[in-house]
Amino acid sequence: MPPRFSGANNGAFNGGGRGSAGRDQRDSYYGGGGSAGRDDGGADYQRRRSSSSYHGGGRGRGGRGRGGRDTGHSYRGDSGSSFRGARGDRRPSYYGDRDDRGGGRGGQQIIMGLDIQALVDRLVRPGCDVFRELGITRESNMAVFQSGKAVTAIISNLARRRNLRIANSVWDWIDHIGIEKNTFHYNSMISACEKVRDYNKALRLLAEMKEKKVSKNEVTFSSAISACEKCGQWRIALDLLDQMKKEGAGQTAIAYNAAISACEKGLVPHKALEIFDQMKREGVRPTVVTYSALISAAEKGQQWKLALEVLELMKAAGHGANVIAYSAAISALSKGQMWHKALELFREIESSGGKPSIVTYNATMTALEKGLQWERALDLFDEMKTKNMPVTVVSYGSAISACEKGLQYRQCLEYLDEMTEMGIKKNVIIFGAAMSCMEKSCRADIGFQLMERMRLEDVTPNVHIYNSAISACARCNLWEKGYELFEEMDRIGVNKDVVTYNAVLDAVSSQVELGRRLFKEGTYACEMF
Numbered sequence: 001m002p003p004r005f006s007g008a009n010n011g012a013f014n015g016g017g018r019g020s021a022g023r024d025q026r027d028s029y030y031g032g033g034g035s036a037g038r039d040d041g042g043a044d045y046q047r048r049r050s051s052s053s054y055h056g057g058g059r060g061r062g063g064r065g066r067g068g069r070d071t072g073h074s075y076r077g078d079s080g081s082s083f084r085g086a087r088g089d090r091r092p093s094y095y096g097d098r099d100d101r102g103g104g105r106g107g108q109q110i111i112m113g114l115d116i117q118a119l120v121d122r123l124v125r126p127g128c129d130v131f132r133e134l135g136i137t138r139e140s141n142m143a144v145f146q147s148g149k150a151v152t153a154i155i156s157n158l159a160r161r162r163n164l165r166i167a168n169s170v171w172d173w174i175d176h177i178g179i180e181k182n183t184f185h186y187n188s189m190i191s192a193c194e195k196v197r198d199y200n201k202a203l204r205l206l207a208e209m210k211e212k213k214v215s216k217n218e219v220t221f222s223s224a225i226s227a228c229e230k231c232g233q234w235r236i237a238l239d240l241l242d243q244m245k246k247e248g249a250g251q252t253a254i255a256y257n258a259a260i261s262a263c264e265k266g267l268v269p270h271k272a273l274e275i276f277d278q279m280k281r282e283g284v285r286p287t288v289v290t291y292s293a294l295i296s297a298a299e300k301g302q303q304w305k306l307a308l309e310v311l312e313l314m315k316a317a318g319h320g321a322n323v324i325a326y327s328a329a330i331s332a333l334s335k336g337q338m339w340h341k342a343l344e345l346f347r348e349i350e351s352s353g354g355k356p357s358i359v360t361y362n363a364t365m366t367a368l369e370k371g372l373q374w375e376r377a378l379d380l381f382d383e384m385k386t387k388n389m390p391v392t393v394v395s396y397g398s399a400i401s402a403c404e405k406g407l408q409y410r411q412c413l414e415y416l417d418e419m420t421e422m423g424i425k426k427n428v429i430i431f432g433a434a435m436s437c438m439e440k441s442c443r444a445d446i447g448f449q450l451m452e453r454m455r456l457e458d459v460t461p462n463v464h465i466y467n468s469a470i471s472a473c474a475r476c477n478l479w480e481k482g483y484e485l486f487e488e489m490d491r492i493g494v495n496k497d498v499v500t501y502n503a504v505l506d507a508v509s510s511q512v513e514l515g516r517r518l519f520k521e522g523t524y525a526c527e528m529f
Helices: 116-123 130-140 142-146 149-160 164-177 183-195 199-211 218-230 234-246 253-265 269-281 288-300 304-316 323-335 339-351 358-370 374-386 393-405 409-422 428-440 444-456 463-475 479-492 498-507 512-528
Strands: 098-101 108-111
Touching: 108 116, 108 149, 116 130, 116 149, 116 164, 130 142, 130 164, 142 149, 149 164, 149 183, 164 183, 183 199, 183 218, 199 218, 199 234, 218 234, 218 253, 234 253, 234 269, 253 269, 253 288, 269 288, 269 304, 288 304, 288 323, 304 323, 323 339, 323 358, 339 358, 358 374, 358 393, 374 393, 393 409, 393 428, 409 428, 428 444, 428 463, 444 463, 463 479, 463 498, 479 498, 498 512
Parallel strands: none
Antiparallel strands: 098 108
């Protein structure tokens, strides 16, 4: 056994089987580095025979549930969905006599005879003179502009389109023609800042309201808090919540929900819980969004016990089996290695008459895969496809990671082929999980094919991919290829880590002099990590 390196700061690899690079730290599927894609649905699954394969000859089904399975650590931690503050809450309307037929990009919004949708369509056209267009429209619709409803509606429409540039031009036009800005104007503009994640401008607008003595209300603060939440500024969000109470601007669940979601983004579940307790003390009734956001905060903070406690509170409050909240709780359980309870919650949704979403399925599959229940995870994946649910890249990531646990390399390859057939783009996380499966299954030959496939699909291999490939060489006694991959990392600019050096030392264990040189190099490199 060659000497091994360890490193406290980078996921030290210690012992186990030869070159098991699967223990290095994995990227998450959600947020941060290496996002494998959002759970936003996809094409319905339709099974077809594969026309492109990663391996030669007739592969057959290889086993899963059909004559025995082929005789593993995951690349992912599916965190379910994110609960972004007031999403799902209904904010009060800014204006009354409006005929809103859809709004947004594809609907129609008429206020006192003015077609807001058509006007905004003209404003966003390339080369449009915003001041001139608004001036002409105002001349023929003076009443609605004098009431202030038109400008508010225009900015709100632009906010839904996330077009802050034109919204800023409209904002300047208001000053140009001398319209006095009121609370509703500021609310719509702060909401636009929220949509485009510009919390700094939202704060400047709040300061301007104070300077000009424009009154603020709960919508003002809710939008500003939500802007901070989306930018991860949880401390500022909490300060705004306190300011809202001091100014007596009203207290609704919307602002509290946004603050709780800000704590979720900041990974401070204890602060989220404090806000929740504060709500109850001050007589603000929590909504289902409140509970969902708090559960998500507990999940992000890896507090699965807290997530379950909040879920029970939600049910006791009569909110029933809310799929979003359950999905977040299941994700929290997956991080706590509590696959039994995760599966129990999944079935509880069904028994309560609810319908698990794609996020729920993915979260439960992750919990099962992390709990080494790879067969159950793959059965759940089959269930998704049987129900014609829109499987996503995250779904396949969970399934491939489950194959890794069960050394199901043939099934792993089938899933990769299915993704190609369905047009689901594979990324470095998917290939990483597949490479780890090949490594643990001692199929270095297929691993090399996967690396070539990555190049063909314009996916750049990362350190985890190389670690798995080098470890596969160690398992298969291919020291020359393992060392070649090790050298290749420098040529293409992939930084090595502790796992890399341990893997290559395993691979070249029969080459004494080379091993000594690499050990010296690794000793120095590990000191620099």
